[in-house]
Amino acid sequence: MTDHPAPDYGRAFTLWRDAAPEWQAYTRHAFVEGLRSGTLPREAFLHYLKQDYVFLIHFSRAWALAAATSDTMAEMRAASATLHALAHVEMPLHIRLCAEAGIAEEALQATEEAAATLAYTRYVLEAGYSGDFLDLMAALAPCVLGYGEIGARLAGSTGPYADWCATYGGADYQQLCRDVGGLIDGALAHRLGEDWPDLPRARHLSARFATATRLEVGFWDMGLRPA
Amino acid sequence: MTDHPAPDYGRAFTLWRDAAPEWQAYTRHAFVEGLRSGTLPREAFLHYLKQDYVFLIHFSRAWALAAATSDTMAEMRAASATLHALAHVEMPLHIRLCAEAGIAEEALQATEEAAATLAYTRYVLEAGYSGDFLDLMAALAPCVLGYGEIGARLAGSTGPYADWCATYGGADYQQLCRDVGGLIDGALAHRLGEDWPDLPRARHLSARFATATRLEVGFWDMGLRPA
Amino acid sequence: MTDHPAPDYGRAFTLWRDAAPEWQAYTRHAFVEGLRSGTLPREAFLHYLKQDYVFLIHFSRAWALAAATSDTMAEMRAASATLHALAHVEMPLHIRLCAEAGIAEEALQATEEAAATLAYTRYVLEAGYSGDFLDLMAALAPCVLGYGEIGARLAGSTGPYADWCATYGGADYQQLCRDVGGLIDGALAHRLGEDWPDLPRARHLSARFATATRLEVGFWDMGLRPA
């Protein structure tokens, strides 16, 4: 496999991903490679879909918290549009995809949240509550933008997970990633100025991104271990 | 003036409004009567419009916080739809209305938040952060539903503020009030059961509603005192 | 009256107080001058004491939130020591002082929170919840350090309010102010580096301090208007 260039989702993303020790462990995880090659066991994928449902609920809450802690109308509109898309488009879509895969909505709602799901989602939300909008963005970014990078690499994959690959590799999701990357860069400049990478705060935010990336690795690990 | 029956926005609203000592002082405030009769000084109305712009920003943040602290998909969808309508419909509309009234968007954005605006908006947000979804709903309700009750009474008013009266007295806003009333009743039953009015918690929530109502009176008072 | 030099509570305080338009309106308020000269009506002082009781409850909660959102052990220890002193020393002392002034504890607990008290306390708490530790410090500072500056100027005043003046002008409270000033300077440097005054963030924090100062003026205004 030839190496795939990392997509450009802005300045903060580039700095943070390059500094996160487990970025490759996350974006090139065996679960991801299984999606690409089609060799991921069906049972693992279904397990992942159920946990991802729980994840999406808390991820929506995190984007809602971003709107609540926003400082400009542009930030509020971006966060509220993302929340709206998650709650009114993504989640119903996810429920339908699960139904097609044989998971009834009742089963979905009865899913017991795995420790790895709890760890990542509560880490993100707590970052937003105890910190500010930037802490929340740094904790959210590995999910939003990591899926974009994975999708860009897996686009065109065939086999049983072709739909998944097409969704995250598709033009819509890639545009969302550029938008979120721009939101983050704008939020940093608005608060900390253009030289923000030189500030101590930059190290704290980069560490948040790295920790969230580590928890994403744990999420894929969990996906490979259906109960 | 013959008395106007209070609209039916559900059980919690009826209990809370009847227990709030300043409910009439709020919904029959001189500012409101000036909107109805058309005798409200133009300067006061413009002052109100500017403060209402600042209010709407924080009110949107409060609905975002409601989505973040929601406990069911139905609650999240209701809160996120309200936030989306505020951020993407109401606020642009408000900016346009202000422009028509001669307040440029720059002037609007440069508005210094009045103490009465600060008091009400931060009271609502803090209720949500320190308390739970129910505390937030009890603090938000006087605004959403009080405007509904005022609108229902002022619908059909003519004169310079006919548009304002028609907006809040109109079918869309009245439906929104019934929806929010239903959201609140559902959230109470979901957490506290159908006999919630007998619990100590009911007194705390009713006190929150009463305090928020008092701060709404302060907001109208402020409206009558353009700087 | 010859001018009194401002006390030195650190770098952030000096910058923020000099930029707050209403700093003199707050620290030289008629209420303050009445404490100094002893001409403040007794009724106003008792009204203030009752509202200050409610204020102290929420102020304690704000310092608790500071501990919750702290980033270092030093920040946590400083915030937790302040909270502990407020909850276990200051508040019992306040209750005793009120008792001596003829306000029974039941009356104190039944105090209806004035709008000015609500405005300031919820502004501070919400700053901490929606923002981070620095937002909270900038919102808390006008109270802690403003009382220090007032106390330093009023120290030695005689008459009915000599005790009040001696408390805030005394060595213990002045040391507390230097400690809190140092906590704030350290927290800024820890997050933003030594050149933080050049960052956009500095303007936001200065604006927070200025708004909180404005709400302190409102608190003194309220004190002069016993119900």
Place this chain on the structure above:
Amino acid sequence: MTDHPAPDYGRAFTLWRDAAPEWQAYTRHAFVEGLRSGTLPREAFLHYLKQDYVFLIHFSRAWALAAATSDTMAEMRAASATLHALAHVEMPLHIRLCAEAGIAEEALQATEEAAATLAYTRYVLEAGYSGDFLDLMAALAPCVLGYGEIGARLAGSTGPYADWCATYGGADYQQLCRDVGGLIDGALAHRLGEDWPDLPRARHLSARFATATRLEVGFWDMGLRPA
């Protein structure tokens, strides 16, 4: 080993522990049995001590949040006293114990937070931020009171972990557990009345306790796997 009666830390604890599927898996975990018998590998104990240091930081923050979201002076004083004891007594003691065990303070501070530590601590804090004081108490209880139950059973154990067993089985810690149990029972009655176990809310709180218990099992599991 004959069975040891569960200690009495109040009504809520008894209900919640009996309903938590993994209570025995937590309080009779292999890590706990290794502490009792003295067969726990030293390396595992040192790994646990380091993670417990990180845990204590966030646990202190959670008690600070409890003070911030408290509703009565009694709740605030109890939470603030616990925070103060943690920040000013427990943590320095923990640092000293670690030093005696050969872990320098710098090594302690450089500890990378394990996923299991992140999961439990952020779950607790987020419960408090998104929910209310009761949610926070239900999430904190398995730690505080579970250690009490474990300590009561392990008191008198000899061997290398005799100190640990004596600390949590000792009169001071057992009294703390009864106090916290009383705080929780009082907080429930204050908000929900004496019949709270019949409310839907009771199921949510019991589920929180059960989830937190599950995360405690994960914490012991992590303890057995030194990196």
